Amino acid sequence: MLMEQLQGVKTRTVAIVGMPNSGKSTLFNALTGLRQRVANYPGVTVEPVVGRLQRDGQRVELMDLPGIYGLTPRSEDERIALAVLRGELPGAPLPERLLVIADATQLERGLVLLSWMALLQRPTALVVTMVDELRARGGMLDVERLEQALGIPVFTVVGRKGIGIEELRAALLNWEPWGIPLVGLPAEASAEERYEWARRLASQVVRFPQPDERTERIDRIVLHPLLGWVVFVLVMLGFFQAIFTLAQPAMGAIEAGIGWVQEQLETWLPEGVVRNFFAHGLVGGVGSVIVFLPQIVLLYFLLTLLEDTGYFARAAFLVDRFLGRFGLQGRSAFPLMGGFACAVPAILSTRVIPSWQERLTTMLIIPLMTCSARLPVYTLLVGAMVPPVLLGGVVSLQALVMAGLYGLGAASGLVVAWVLRRTVLPGAQLPFFVEFPPYRLPTWRNVFGRAWSSGVEFLRTAGTTILLLSILLWALTELPPASVPPGTPPLEAQRIQLEQSLAGRLGHALEPLFAPLGFDWKITVAVLGSFAAREVFVAFLGQLYAVDVEAQEGTLRQVLSQQLSLPQALSIAVFYVFALQCIATMATLRRESGSWRWVALAFGYTFVLAYVGGWLTYWLARWML
């Protein structure tokens, strides 16, 4: 602060305020570009984004706050936005000025928000967005008359095309004097009185636009009782397909890159714990963080695309009734779908859900959606144990078991949501309204910008926790170093190490606990070891059965099919359907829910489900087969 004063630089704060869908974020991105950061304040899970404008010693910080409708908060987002505006959020600066955003095609609503903001008695300017759309639909706006009536500057901008942005940026940097809006309403004026005032003013300064023809045409299909569902299923399939396949090449490249670095370290460093730490603890841990980036960026890219075009609101609306029965809401659909690829980006993407209870419930059940890391486990177990027969000559039994595992996860997720909403996360469902914005072409700056910043933010926040936990887990499996007689084959050496490590000893100690599920010590060690990431289970089984695989000159699958029984395999699979065996998910959940308490709840309930599910499966399968 002192340094800045000495240099003659004073940082001023301006808050951007607007109703949801007013074009607020597009404007913010156009003004600040990528010079943004997410502001972290203690105990707050919805952070305002701060961007900086700077020019010859002038510096203005812009705060993009969650959308609000007035001065009465009804969701966590709105509470935080209002706390910032009133200077009541510890650590956040009090915004000196306000930039109120109004959508030109819905000027009345923007003016009503301005009338509420006038009560804060701060110098204010009004920014009218989407003036191009207003004109295209035959409307018109008299800016001068609006300025005269309100006594404050009015800027017109088209955020997506950058029109009017330079003027606004200059006005912000020059710190031109702004007035406090003249509204002429008493402070206690009701919503009715405010809308009446806004309607009268709007009718003097704006020629209202015609309905948007394109939106009408698209909605006739998208909201059609029958075709609407066809479109929904197609979009969902495309979304699903994209998050599964498009991120794969990038993830493969990251894994290959990490592998290359590990190889280099193993070539250049002397053998021992130090080398092992650098190669597998540190570099492996870093790898386990950045491998999530492609899916996070992609999921955010797709969600922003769906939101910006206007389809997201319609899709949420369509499935709202179904999800509403389980205490969720329409907007939960896409994060849940994302959970089938990976829980980490899916949990991050629950930010699209405005109600805190529904958002937290969605976060807590996402780990039950079968993510792609479970696939290697299922494939190994089902491939080894379930006979490759065709039921009725058509349906593969193996495919049926796989589908059953997916279905079990999803169905139990919905049941858990229902239970959570009636026990730990009660609270009336927020009234569910979705505003249907007109269909628009996405702003690429917005879409790429949000995808990019979500990735950066993940690295800065959850990434560090994941890294620390990965290293801790490395220590559990690699320490203390076991004494391996010289000349032992590498796989056999790894088996000895794993067996004598802390995790191995823990596995032996915990064997009685997992015995009712049919797990022997090898499975128990592999389960514990795969706590970092489920797919590691396969690698650990590979190490533990290495001797048998070599002796028989077969594959792990063949060895397992002799050493495991079908009830055991099914019990392991069911255990993995439920168990929260993923530190990355837990770190992200901690980050997004704001407390380890919710992580403990998620881990606890999934473990109980996994244990009871595995036990029941083992017991039933033995009784039936």
Add this chain to the structure above:
Amino acid sequence: MAEELPLTGVREGERVVVARYCGEAAERLRELGLTVGTELVVRRRVGLGRVLEVEFRQLRVGMRLSEAACIYVRRC
């Protein structure tokens, strides 16, 4: 004076005026601009008829039937 009826009883395409509210949903709707005296049109029923799309003040909003049941309107 025309008779009051819940919004759920309004046919597609019909133009009505908000008369009064019941329940909590009212506050948020009033902030959105669906104040008493506002003209609105029921545009369509979606999702197997269980949700409504309404239009007022150049804004289109989807709502559950449970919310719509709490908005009483008058035909105009």
